[in-house]
Amino acid sequence: MIDFGTIDxxxxxxxxxxxxxxxxxxxxxxxxxxxxDLSVWVSACQxxxxxxxxxxxxxxxxxxxxxxxxxxxxAFPAEVTAQMVxxxxxxxxxxxxxxxxxxxxxxxxxxxxxxxEPHSPTIGAHKVRxxxxxxxxxxxxxxxELAAAIDAGRRIADEEVDSGADLLIxxxxxxxxxxxxxxxxxxxxxxxxxxxxxxxxxxxxxxxxRKTAAIRDAMYRARRISADxxxxxRVCGGADLAAMAGFxxxxxxxxxxxxxxGVVVTAAALAADRIAPGARQWWRAGHRSTEPAxxxxxxxxxxxxxxxxxxxxxxxxxxxxxxxxxxxxxAALASMATFDEAGVAGSTDQ
Amino acid sequence: MIDFGTIDxxxxxxxxxxxxxxxxxxxxxxxxxxxxDLSVWVSACQxxxxxxxxxxxxxxxxxxxxxxxxxxxxAFPAEVTAQMVxxxxxxxxxxxxxxxxxxxxxxxxxxxxxxxEPHSPTIGAHKVRxxxxxxxxxxxxxxxELAAAIDAGRRIADEEVDSGADLLIxxxxxxxxxxxxxxxxxxxxxxxxxxxxxxxxxxxxxxxxRKTAAIRDAMYRARRISADxxxxxRVCGGADLAAMAGFxxxxxxxxxxxxxxGVVVTAAALAADRIAPGARQWWRAGHRSTEPAxxxxxxxxxxxxxxxxxxxxxxxxxxxxxxxxxxxxxAALASMATFDEAGVAGSTDQ
Numbered sequence: 001m002i003d004f005g006t007i008d009x010x011x012x013x014x015x016x017x018x019x020x021x022x023x024x025x026x027x028x029x030x031x032x033x034x035x036x037d038l039s040v041w042v043s044a045c046q047x048x049x050x051x052x053x054x055x056x057x058x059x060x061x062x063x064x065x066x067x068x069x070x071x072x073x074x075a076f077p078a079e080v081t082a083q084m085v086x087x088x089x090x091x092x093x094x095x096x097x098x099x100x101x102x103x104x105x106x107x108x109x110x111x112x113x114x115x116x117e118p119h120s121p122t123i124g125a126h127k128v129r130x131x132x133x134x135x136x137x138x139x140x141x142x143x144x145e146l147a148a149a150i151d152a153g154r155r156i157a158d159e160e161v162d163s164g165a166d167l168l169i170x171x172x173x174x175x176x177x178x179x180x181x182x183x184x185x186x187x188x189x190x191x192x193x194x195x196x197x198x199x200x201x202x203x204x205x206x207x208x209x210r211k212t213a214a215i216r217d218a219m220y221r222a223r224r225i226s227a228d229x230x231x232x233x234r235v236c237g238g239a240d241l242a243a244m245a246g247f248x249x250x251x252x253x254x255x256x257x258x259x260x261x262g263v264v265v266t267a268a269a270l271a272a273d274r275i276a277p278g279a280r281q282w283w284r285a286g287h288r289s290t291e292p293a294x295x296x297x298x299x300x301x302x303x304x305x306x307x308x309x310x311x312x313x314x315x316x317x318x319x320x321x322x323x324x325x326x327x328x329x330x331a332a333l334a335s336m337a338t339f340d341e342a343g344v345a346g347s348t349d350q
Numbered sequence: 351m352i353d354f355g356t357i358d359x360x361x362x363x364x365x366x367x368x369x370x371x372x373x374x375x376x377x378x379x380x381x382x383x384x385x386x387d388l389s390v391w392v393s394a395c396q397x398x399x400x401x402x403x404x405x406x407x408x409x410x411x412x413x414x415x416x417x418x419x420x421x422x423x424x425a426f427p428a429e430v431t432a433q434m435v436x437x438x439x440x441x442x443x444x445x446x447x448x449x450x451x452x453x454x455x456x457x458x459x460x461x462x463x464x465x466x467e468p469h470s471p472t473i474g475a476h477k478v479r480x481x482x483x484x485x486x487x488x489x490x491x492x493x494x495e496l497a498a499a500i501d502a503g504r505r506i507a508d509e510e511v512d513s514g515a516d517l518l519i520x521x522x523x524x525x526x527x528x529x530x531x532x533x534x535x536x537x538x539x540x541x542x543x544x545x546x547x548x549x550x551x552x553x554x555x556x557x558x559x560r561k562t563a564a565i566r567d568a569m570y571r572a573r574r575i576s577a578d579x580x581x582x583x584r585v586c587g588g589a590d591l592a593a594m595a596g597f598x599x600x601x602x603x604x605x606x607x608x609x610x611x612g613v614v615v616t617a618a619a620l621a622a623d624r625i626a627p628g629a630r631q632w633w634r635a636g637h638r639s640t641e642p643a644x645x646x647x648x649x650x651x652x653x654x655x656x657x658x659x660x661x662x663x664x665x666x667x668x669x670x671x672x673x674x675x676x677x678x679x680x681a682a683l684a685s686m687a688t689f690d691e692a693g694v695a696g697s698t699d700q
Contacts, residue, residue: 092687
């Protein structure tokens with residue numbers, strides 16, 4: 001039922017051509033460091049060297065509530081999820097401002113917000129249910145809901161790529177969502193809960209203890225399925241996380257580069273790369289979040305974050321902060337003069 | 351003779367107002383991490399909260415040759431300095447591309463290129479001499495040349511601020527310039543040469559040994575003046591480094607925020623903060639270079655770099671890569687909605 005086929009790698013020949021071009025640009029070989037790696041990757045994803053500037057970088061924020069907030073795992077009340085969806089629509093949230101600064105546009109999708117829709121129908125076109133189940137005591141989703149959520153993410157990726165998106169960022173919004181995200185990462189990486197559980201939006205010590213108990217309970221419920229990413233998304237994930245996983249996998253199918261955000265998106269990415277092996281070749285990690293589980297997940301995905309700004313907001317903000325660096329890297333590879341063009345002498349040891 | 355007066359601090363009351371505003375924006379307190387610190391700093395430098403977007407961010411590249419290249423300390427021939435000045439003018443260098451990507455413009459000034467001027471007269475308007483002396487065996491500058499170089503940097507800062515520059519970046523171009531820069535940093539921080547000497551543009555092992563010998567010789571020549579930053583610039587610095595120091599100090603006098611680049615600019619910054627104590631309050635470190643001396647100098651200046659992209663190019667490129675992050679931080683503080691404006695509930699523990 002859930003099959004993304006074989007994920008191709010970005011174009012290795014183009015990557016070689018991009019590396020060779022870097023050697024001809026007017027700078028010491030390798031002196032642009034990670035910018036060189038990023039530009040080679042984009043070139044290989046695009047299948048062309050020199051690469052072209054991003055024309056339609058796009059952030060998709062997946063909003064959903066989580067029944068586990070009833071366990072007191074967050075510093076914010078659950079109604080904030082719906083309020084923030086309205087804030088995204090009005091353009092007042094951090095991701096609106098940071099995406100605009102990076103030249104990207106923002107779409108918000110209501111996958112499982114625990115509210116009737118006060119917003120435009122398009123935001124709710126892919127809605128799966130009102131809130132996912134309380135993973136401490138029950139499954140997050142039914143089988144049908146899981147399939148619907150993954151399919152929603154897949155269709156959203158297709159919609160975006162068909163509309164010309166050439167760089168994608170997945171963002172998250174959902175009070176309590178670091179609880180299922182951390183559960184998924186702990187289960188998929190066989191980590192001890194206390195080693196990976198963070199403060200989320202800033203829960204206090206008592207809340208952190210409640211969050212830890214909820215994650216232990218959810219992991220106990222999932223103890224026999226920890227090798228099955230799809231079952232994990234259903235039992236201890238949520239509709240928003242499942243939709244993100246479908247989105248991430250399908251964007252790789254569509255050969256579209258993606259910048260990962262923080263712990264919630266990266267939990268979905270860890271599942272998506274298991275469901276669609278090789279998908280991670282189309283991703284780079286935008287930033288390192290302060291959530292411990294994020295670093296564990298990135299290590300498993302073998303991705304090094306571009307920036308480390310001690311951010312812990314989600315919404316896609318960490319990836320949005322990294323986007324101008326990737327865009328600048330692309331510009332350097334595409335637009336710098338070569339030694340021959342500029343009449344500059346090369347290194348004496350060449 | 352060389353006196354920048356008292357350097358004021360950025361406005362502490364405005365910094366408090368900026369921190370308070372961050373607490374009212376629709377995000378968990380502190381969740382934007384270092385972006386919050388950066389935006390508070392810009393606000394305090396501008397003396398206004400919310401801060402305004404940068405209208406004229408400006409990169410000034412200080413070009414100069416160094417007689418010490420005769421000792422074989424670089425992987426590139428000395429004539430590349432003049433060739434690169436032409437490349438900057440034509441817009442083909444990395445700093446041209448990365449500055450444009452960041453919304454900044456670039457000016458190149460010939461302070462001490464070892465060539466007659468094939469370029470426009472304005473580039474050479476502040477020229478001090480053709481190449482600085484070989485610091486391994488002689489002083490880099492005479493007393494008069496030192497004064498002229500510092501004054502050139504001061505006048506360039508005034509020209510830029512008078513023309514509306516509201517964010518400055520100093521860049522460097524000069525084959526061999528990491529040799530005097532490393533000498534200055536080692537002398538000003540009392541470091542062992544081998545602990546701080548890097549590969550510059552990529553010198554091989556034999557070249558690294560020659561560079562180390564040259565730096566040891568220069569440090570020996572400077573052994574009695576290591577507490578005197580002005581004398582150090584004259585004896586084992588260079589005209590470009592002295593001009594940068596004047597530029598950095600005067601920009602602080604003019605209350606203009608500055609992003610530091612790599613090892614060469616930061617060597618000048620270390621001297622400038624000694625010459626004009628407190629100047630560093632107007633600076634942030636754009637990036638961490640791979641040159642070991644850079645990290646030593648940043649630690650002494652108590653500055654944490656914004657990004658670490660393993661870059662080692664100079665020209666202002668590391669600061670240019672950080673600029674979009676600072677701009678985004680300013681946008682977040684200025685343009686995000688507050689909890690009241692957006693009708694979003696705050697943290698339950700507030």
